Amino acid sequence: TSIVIDFKYFHNGDVDDYTVDRTWRNEDGRIVEELKIKKDGKRLDSVEESQWQSFIEELIPRGIAKLFFFDGEKIVKMAEEENEDIEIKSSFDSLLGLDIVEQLHSDLRVHIMRNMKDDAKSIQMQHDKHLEERDAILDDISRYEAKLGSKNSEIRTLGSDIDGLEAQVSKIGGGFASKREELKAKRAFLEMKMVSLEAELKASIAGPMPLSLISKQVKSLKSQILKDEQILKRDIEASILNKKQSELSALLNSKTFWNGIGADSQGKEKLIKNISALFSVDEKIKESSMFNLSPLESANILSVIDSLKSNHIDTLHKTSQEYSSVSDDLQKIDVALVNAPNDDELGPLISKLNSLHEEQGILKNEIEHLERQITTKNSYLKMINVKLRNILADKYKDKNAGTQAELATKVQKVLDEYVEKLKVKKLELLETYLLEEIQRLMHKENLITKVMVDKKTFEIKLYDKDGNESPKDLLSKGEKQMYATAVLLALAKTSGKPLPFMIDTPLARLDVGHRDNLIEKFFPYASHQVVIFSTDSEIDEKYYSRMRPHLSRSYAMEYLPGKGKTRQHSGYFWNDKGEKIIAV
Secondary structure, eight states, X not given: OEEEXXXXXXXXXXXXXXXXXXXXXXXXXXXXXXXXXXXXXEEOOSSOGXXXXXXXXXXXOHHXXXXXXXXXXXXXXXXXXXXXXXXXXXXXXXXXXXXXXXXXXXXXXXXXXXXXXOOHHHHHHHHHHHHHHHHHHHHHHHHHHHHHHHHHHHHHHHHHHHHHHHHHHHHXXXXXXXXXXXXXXXXXXXXXXXXXXXXXXXXXXXXSGGGGGGHHHHHHHHHHHHHHHHHHHHHHHHHHHHHHHHHHHHHHTSHHHHTTOOXXXXXXXXXXXXXXXXXXXXXGGOOOOSSOOOHHHHHHHHHHHHHOXXXXXXXXXXXXXXXXXXXXXXXXXXXXXXXXXXXXXXXXXXXXXXXXXXXXXXXXXXXXXXXXXXXXXXXXXXXXXXXXXHHHHOSOOOHHHHHHHHHHHHHXXXXXXXXXXXXXXXHHHHHHHHHHHHHHHOSSTTSOOEEEEOTTTXXXXXXXXXXXXOOGGGSOHHHHHHHHHHHHHHHHHHHTOOOOEEEESTTTTOOHHHHHHIXXXXXXXXXXXXXXXXXXXXXXXXXXXXXXXXXSOOEEEEEETTTTEEEEEESOSBOTTSOBXXXX
16 A cells, blocks of 8 residues: 655645655554655655654644644534634644643742642641642542443443454355454454553653754753853853962061061062952953853753753654554544445344444543553653652752752743743734634624633634624534634644645535625635545535636546455546536
8 A cells, every 4th residue: 555645745835846746555463554745746865764754744744734624524523612722732732842841840849849838837837738639639549440441341241242343244244254354363463563662652751852852942052061061161260260369468467478578568468469359350251150060960950051962853753653653544444344234134233333333432532541540540640750759759848958958949031931932923923814714704793893712711802883892602513613713713824834725524514605705705715725535415516617717626436346456537526517426
C-alpha cells in the first residue's frame, strides 16, 4: 500500500515541487514503512534521509494540522454541545506551544515546594493540608476504580456476545468472514504496537528533553551562567585585592613603617594615595551576577544543557509520527470491520454485530476516560506523597536550595509574562478573524457585530449592533453550525499557516440557506486549496454546477462489492448535461 502526495511549497521567493511517497509492505507479518521525498523531480539531497520525517513535520506542524481538517459531524456535535471554548482552549495551547509552558510551570511549582523554608507551625499546616488532599484523592481513585470494574464487566459480557455473532458470521459469511479475521488480527497487532509506542513516548519526555523545545532560551541561560562565572571569579579576585589593600594601608599608616625613611608628610600622603589608586576598581566594569549560583550549581546546570542533543526532538517527532500512523491504521481497520456486504442472510447478523461494536466502542471510550482519570489522580497522589516526604524529611534546606527556589520563582514570573503577552496578541487576532467569518457565513446581515474571547476561560461572547450581548442559545441550529465552522476557520487563520483545507461531510444537517452560504462563500475562499469529501446527496447536481467555476478537478469513488475494492473515476457523478453517469 502506498500514498503519494504532490504539492508546491513557496519559500524565500521560490516555488518548489515536492513529491512525498509513503509505502507500507508486509514482510513476514512485519509492517515495513518507507518514505521517499523528491524535490523538483529529483531525490531530496539537501536534507539527510534520516531527517526526512522531521523535514515534513516542519513544513506542516502536527500541533496545528488538525485545525485544517473540517469534519461536518464534528461541527454538528460542537454546535449542539456548545463546547467551542474547549475546542479553542485545546487548539490555542497547541497553537502557541502553551501546553509545554504549562508543564514547565508545574515542574517549577514542585521544585519550589521541595525547597521551601518555613517555621514548624507553617510546616505542620502544610502537612495537614496535604494529608487532606491525599485522602480526597484516594476516595476519588476508589470511586473511579469501582466504576471501572463495572464497565470492564459490561465489556466482557459484550465481548462474549460479539464472539458468538462473529462465529455465526464466520460460518455463513464466506470470504468476508475470512477478511474480517485478518483485520481483527491486524488490529490486535497494531494495538500492541501502540502500547509500545506510548511507553517510548513517555520515556522520551521523562528526562531533560523538553528543554530542547526552548533551545533559544536554554542557549541564553547558558551564556548568562558562563558570564556569571566570570563575574564571580572577578569578585573573588577583587575580594583578595581588597584584603591586601587593607593590610598595606594599615602598614603605610603605621609610624613604625616610616622609621628610618626620610619622607615628609606630603610625600607620605602622595605615596599612600597613589598606592590606593592602583587598587581601585573602575565603576564602569562593576556588574552583579544574575543568578548567584554556586560553582557546583553552575556546573550541574551546564552539564544538563550540554547533555541535550539536537536529535532528541527529531526522535520524538519520528515516534509521534509513527504513533499517529498506527492510530490512523486502527481507525481504518475499525471502519473496514463495520462495512459489510448487503446480503439478506448475512445482513441482519452484520447489522447486529455493528450495533454491538458501537456499544463496545462507547464502553471502551468510557473505560479509557476512567483510566485517564485514575492515572491523573495517581499522578496527583504521587506529587502529594513527594511533598509529604519532603516536609517530614527535614525542616531546613541548605542555602543552595533557597537559591534554586528563588531562581525557579523568577523563571515562573518570566513564563507568566511571556504567556500573557502571547495570549493577548493571538486572542486579538482570533477575535478579528472570528467576527469576519461569522459575518461571512451567516445569512442574516449585522446579526453579530462584535466578538470577545475571555483570556482565561476562552468563553466567546457575541454582541449585536446595539452593543448588547447576544446569547448563543438564541441562534438557530443552522446558525450554531455556521458559528462553530467560523470558530474552527478563525483558529486556522490565527495559526498563520497557509495550509490546504480538508472538509469531510461538509453539509451535514444544514438548512438550505446555510448550505448556500457554504457553497458560495466558504468553499471557494476557505484557503488557496480546498479538498472536499462529499456524497452525491450532499453536494448534488445543483450544488456541483454552482461550484464548477471554482473547481480544479473532481473524482468519484465507486465501491465494487464483488471485487472488494474501490474504483476511481475522473469527474463527478454528473456530466456537463446534468446526466448521472456514475451510480453509487
